[in-house]
Amino acid sequence: MNKRNTLINFAVIAGILVVLNLISLNLFHRFDFSKEKKFTLSDSSKKIVGNLEDNLIIKAYFSKNLPNQYADLGRYVRDILSDYQTYSKGHLKYDFINPNDEDVLKEEAIRNKIQPAQIQMLENDKMEVREVFMGMYIEYQGNGESIPLIQVKDGLENDITGIIKRLSRAEMDKVALFTNPDDDEIDYQSIKYILGKNYDMISTDLTTPIEAGVKTLVLGGVKDSLATEQLYNIDQFVMQGGNLLIFQDRVTMDVQKGEADEIHSNIFDLLSSWKIDIAPTLVVDENCGQISVSQRQGPFITQIPVRYPLIPVVNTMNKENLIVTKLENLVLLGASDLNIEMDSTSTVNFTPLFTSSNRSGSLKGPLYGISFRTFQNNSFNNMLKEPFKILSGLYEGSFKSYFAYRQEASRPDFKPESTGSKIIVVTDSDFINDKGAGKQPNNMNFVLNATDYLIGDTSSLEIRSRSFTISKLDVRQWLLKRGVDATDLDSVEKRTKLITKSLNIVLPSLLMIVFGFIYTLIRKRKSEKIRRLYE
Amino acid sequence: MNNIKSILKKELNSYLVSPATYIVLVIFLLITGWYFNSTVFVIGQAEMRSLFSTLPILFLFFIPAITMGMIAKEKNTGTIEILTTLPIQDSQIVLGKFLAALILMGVTLLFTVIHLITIVRFGENIDYGSIFWGYIGLLLVSATYCAIGVFGSSLHSNQIVAFIISFVLVFFFFIIEVILVIFPGPLAEFFQYLSFNYHFSNLQRGVVDTRDIIYFGSMIILFLKGATISLESRKWN
Structure with a gap:
């Protein structure tokens, strides 16, 4: 090949390689x-x-x-x-x-x-x-x-x-939060902050239909009946494919006064029509938080912490569900049992998300008896003989409208049945209330995970549930596992490190020299053999 | 194929019988071992990325030293004329020599497996995927350095000059990532793409990106082709 042709050949090859690299910049896989x-x-x-x-x-x-x-x-x-x-x-x-x-x-x-x-x-x-x-x-x-x-x-x-x-103001999914301006016992600052980071948060009082584009409605629970219009708007939101995240008490508690009352609200009629049944009980759990109570000691009154089984600290999660698999220590305040009403003909699937521990029980009305003194005598142990109670669950499938056989069904945009809606229920409204347990980081993570799931953003959910194990190199741990006496540990560790370091420096070079020596020896023998053949 | 194999065998043999090769490689392994020791127990992580990120710096000196004589020596002693009278294509000579250098580097890297044994012995939750691909990445970097080394060696009959040419070239592709700040935006991106380390950093952590493979492949082909042309150029008037 002459000079010109060779150079053209080189230029063509270089050109092909440049083009290949340029294409790979946009068309790549990792x-x-x-x-x-x-x-x-x-x-x-x-x-x-x-x-x-x-x-x-x-x-x-x-x-x-x-x-x-x-x-x-x-x-x-x-x-x-x-x-x-x-x-x-x-x-x-x-x-x-x-x-x-x-x-x-x-x-x-x-x-x-x-x-x-x-x-x-x-x-x-x-x-x-x-x-x-x-x-x-x-x-x-x-x-x-x-x-x-x-x-x-x-x-x-x-x-x-x-x-x-x-x-970048990328289009954010919309989440609506029901806020009742008349309820001064409610403070949703924490969940508003945490959800506001990832979603476009909208407040609604449910008196008008929920804004178009909203994918999830967060309902912080009600203590009284809602107006029919409010109930209708929730119902139709779900019927039109919206998802619901509801934190609803069945019993209100006043820990200070030691009193509890069942809530009578039409919200339970609506939930019941969707096979969601929150029992009028209060769950007690051996795995629980504490409250401070006043106690007289001589002339002084001091605050002392006592365990209070009506504050379940939940660690029994459904490990197969991404929403809760990595969560722990969720705190509830006066939660109720979630009864499962499903049968084989049901169009709704139920998945429990978390439960109380296996040492649980239920307090029943009308008196409940929630005073801390109730739980300080030995009879309390008898209350904890029941297995776990479901405190939260996920309902997925086709829900039938509560208004299907009522006069509202004649409205022009009425939908009698939903397809593919999702509802997550937690049987405690204090779970997201800053005046209750709403500031607990784990509770906030649950709200975020549940919202991501309902929105359909499972990849964010996966990122959050991802945890990294550390690749540790620990000689001390290794020695302890091999039963080295703790008193000798320091000296043995030093010695082991010194030997390992020496081997790491010397051994590769030594092996290289041995390799060279053997190779030369084999070559020499081969040459000797050939030399002898020709002699 | 047989011609490449013959050149490879001859070249590899001349490496392995030369004490100079062992001196170079023993120094390389001593430095590697010392560096591994100086970081492994301090960092306390069961991984080899610290070592992997340092080896290309050592390669800067060792690979040009190994490859400098490959063609330059043949040119200097005149044996290249004998070699080219044989029914062997220039590209086969270049490829045979390149593969010999690469195999030598591969064998040398094999000796660093002793460091891996230390990691396996004392470590927990070891990321074998990252380590395996880190080694593959090192082989690709070695291959690119070897291709440049063979090219450098083909340009001059003096081995020292060949070493300097190869060193300057590999150093350029190594250092550009460090001096990117002096380039304006689009030019910085271009030079970043040319940098060895930019592509090697993915493999070090077990991420195989098709762009990195194409980049290393292109560099190897380009410099081997350059070496072939340089060898052919003696026939030009």
Whole structure:
């Protein structure tokens, strides 16, 4: 081949390779072979970052030389940001900054709402407190939001995606929350805040039909009957395919007074028509929270904590259901039994979500007897002989309208039956009330998971339920497992590390030399053999 | 195929009987072992990413050192003329030499499995997927460095010059990710894509991206083709 042809040939090959690389930029596939697929972004994250129209800047403020327990975190953040960048079509840029390098950077981090954390760590054989930064600031079109402190990998993707979603004003799903302006015992600030991060929150008093586009209605429970119009609007919302997340007491309690009363409301008629039956009981559970009670000790009155079985602390989750599988320690305040009314002809499927423990019981009306003194004598143990009680469940399927045989059925847009609606019931309204147990982080996570499920955003649910195991290397633990005496542990650990380190340095080189020696020997013998053949 | 095999065998044999090869590789393994030791118990993580991210830096020096004589030496001693009188295509010579260098690097990497044994012995919840693909990534990086090394060696008859050419080339593709800040937006993206580390970082953590495979494949083909043309150029008037 002459020079010209060769060069043309080279140019053609180079051209093909460039085109191939250009095509691969847009037409690519990623396979995640890591354990727990920790570098696979959820579809919703990919979609949100892929729809960015302008440049989004992420500044990750991470100090160097973080303590061991956080050492892997900085790298994970870098990895996940690189994955976001991959799907951003060039619109996402990220920068890693060590604010400890310069005062200007430290000021910038603080200005961007990343506060330094004080971490105690062993340095030069003594405990020292170090100021470290582990946060990020996300900026888009002049607006910004921060994650002030990142301490765990779990849930980070959810946080980042949530912020990008809000900043880019991506179309958010609508969630309506029923608020009764006359009820001053209710405060929904926490769930409004947590749901508002991911959803477009709308308040409704149910006097008018629920706004078009709303996919889920959160009903914080009622203590009285609703107006027929309000009931009708709930019913038709469900009939038209809307989903319901309801936190409804069957019995109200006043712990201070030690009194409890059954709620008489038409909401139970509506729920009953959908085969949802909340029993007029109060569940007591051995696994429970505490209340403070006043006790006279001499001339003084002191507050002492006592266990109160009407505050079940729930850890028995349906492990097969994504909504609750990773949750624990949900706190309820005066919950009731959820009776299952399903039969083989039912068009609705029921899945229990969580229950009380296997040492439970029920208090029945009309008096209930909820005074803490009731639970301080030995007879209380007899109350806990019943198995678990269902406190929350998921109903899915086709529901029939409560108004099917009433005069409202003649309205022009009336729908007699729903197809594919979902209802989640928790038998306690204090579960989401800030004046009850609503501020409990685990309760909030349940609300978020349940809403994601009802909206159909299972990928967000999966991100949140994902947890990462740490690949630990611990010689001490390894020695303990092999029954090394605890008194010798320090010296044995030192010795084991020294031997391991020495082997790691010397052995590969030694093996290489042995390999070379054997190879040369074999070659020599072969040459000798050939030489002898020709002699 | 047989021609490639013959060149490969001859080249590999000349490597394995040379004490210089063992000196280079023993130094490489000593540094690797020392680096592994200096981080593994401090970080306390049962993974090999710290080591994997350091090996390409060592490759910067060791692979050009291994490949510098591949064609340069043949040119210097005149044996290339004998080789080219045989019924062997230039591309087969280049491919045979490239594969020999790659196999040598593969064998060397095999000795680092001792570090993996330490991880397996003392570690919990080990991410074998990431480790396996980390090794594959290292092989791809080695292959790209080897291709550049063979290309560098084909450009000059002096081994030192060949080493410098190869080193400068691999260093360029290695360092561009670090100096990206000096480039404006679109140009930065272009140079980032050219960077070895940008593509290797995915494989290090067990993520196989088709773009990374295509990138490494393209670089290998491009530099091997370049080496072939450089070899052919002696026939040009």
